[in-house]
Amino acid sequence: xxxxxxxxxxxxxxxxxxxxxxxxxxxxxxxxxxxxxxxxxxxxxxxxxxxxxxxxxxxxxxxxxxxxxxxxxxxxxxxxxxxxxxxxxxxxxxxxxxxxxxxxxxxxxxxxxxxxxxxxxxxxxxxxxxxxxxxxxxxxxxxxxxxxxxxxxxxxxxxxxxxxxxxxxxxxxxxxxxxxxxxxxxxxxxxxxxxxxxxxxxxxxxxxxxxxxxxxxxxxxxxxxxxxxxxxxxxxxxxxxxxxxxxxx
Amino acid sequence: xxxxxxxxxxxxxxxxxxxxxxxxxxxxxxxxxxxxxxxxxxxxxxxxxxxxxxxxxxxxxxxxxxxxxxxxxxxxxxxxxxx
Numbered sequence: 260x261x262x263x264x265x266x267x268x269x270x271x272x273x274x275x276x277x278x279x280x281x282x283x284x285x286x287x288x289x290x291x292x293x294x295x296x297x298x299x300x301x302x303x304x305x306x307x308x309x310x311x312x313x314x315x316x317x318x319x320x321x322x323x324x325x326x327x328x329x330x331x332x333x334x335x336x337x338x339x340x341x342x343x344x345x346x347x348x349x350x351x352x353x354x355x356x357x358x359x360x361x362x363x364x365x366x367x368x369x370x371x372x373x374x375x376x377x378x379x380x381x382x383x384x385x386x387x388x389x390x391x392x393x394x395x396x397x398x399x400x401x402x403x404x405x406x407x408x409x410x411x412x413x414x415x416x417x418x419x420x421x422x423x424x425x426x427x428x429x430x431x432x433x434x435x436x437x438x439x440x441x442x443x444x445x446x447x448x449x450x451x452x453x454x455x456x457x458x459x460x461x462x463x464x465x466x467x468x469x470x471x472x473x474x475x476x477x478x479x480x481x482x483x484x485x486x487x488x489x490x491x492x493x494x495x496x497x498x499x500x501x502x503x504x505x506x507x508x
Numbered sequence: 509x510x511x512x513x514x515x516x517x518x519x520x521x522x523x524x525x526x527x528x529x530x531x532x533x534x535x536x537x538x539x540x541x542x543x544x545x546x547x548x549x550x551x552x553x554x555x556x557x558x559x560x561x562x563x564x565x566x567x568x569x570x571x572x573x574x575x576x577x578x579x580x581x582x583x584x585x586x587x588x589x590x591x
Contacts (some may be wrong), residue, residue, distance in 0.1 A: 281538065358569045359569050365566040414569045
């Protein structure tokens with residue numbers, strides 16, 4: 260029988276997909292503040308991300324890459340490792356949304372959702388795991404999924420399927436990697452900002468009242484959860500951590 | 509097939525309502541919640557229109573949420589046919 264491996268060290272170099280805005284940008288900023296080197300990419304590099312790169316010239320590497328561009332991602336991982344050192348953590352954050360009933364969502368839209376939200380993170384995870392394993396390393400992977408993988412919400416059929424697919428993959432990957440890599444999902448509820456863009460004040464108030472914590476989720480609520488999965492010795496592995504104020508219980 | 513006219517759309521909306529024992533009101537200003545025309549009824553109507561056109565009219569939910577009256581339904585379907 261093999262010896263126990265002991266705790267996986269805190270991440271030192273984190274790859275974050277979709278780090279140009281919103282939660283992704285906040286995750287990049289948070290990992291930098293924790294002292295990690297960070298590589299991130301997005302289809303479009305925003306002025307906010309460019310500014311952050313100027314502030315962290317040696318610890319942040321930024322690229323303009325589409326998450327579905329497999330060859331581009333392989334090259335980006337190589338560039339990032341050359342500049343920052345070996346990558347030992349990944350946050351799969353990049354995703355596209357949906358707001359249409361399944362019967363009125365075109366086959367092309369469904370294919371795009373699956374390509375971006377499921378196939379791309381699986382391939383990126385594969386690439387990072389190969390990168391870690393080839394160096395005899397250990398690491399941590401976090402999937403940003405969604406509470407809608409666990410509960411039914413109208414207008415999100417394909418989106419929910421992709422997020423549920425990632426949650427399933429997390430459990431199997433945790434088994435496959437056998438303690439060499441910790442792999443977990445963080446499943447946010449609907450962010451207050453997202454809800455307010457599609458719902459009226461009355462509906463928002465009702466949903467807030469029905470949320471046991473009495474408040475909707477903010478990106479700031481996600482940061483400490485991802486941070487602990489990347490940097491702390493939690494021993495979480497193959498889990499889905501739902502952050503929704505208890506609205507799904 | 510060419511785009512359906514507003515009158516044809518109104519007739520088809522009436523068919524959807526009639527199948528539920530309801531009647532389409534004469535006024536385009538009639539609120540949908542008063543006549544019990546729900547979002548899935550709109551979906552059914554859109555699919556019937558697609559059958560007539562021979563092509564799909566895919567659309568996001570935000571456009572659907574803005575629909576409040578009979579006239580809104582007809583205008584939304586007219587716009588979808590032009591898109």
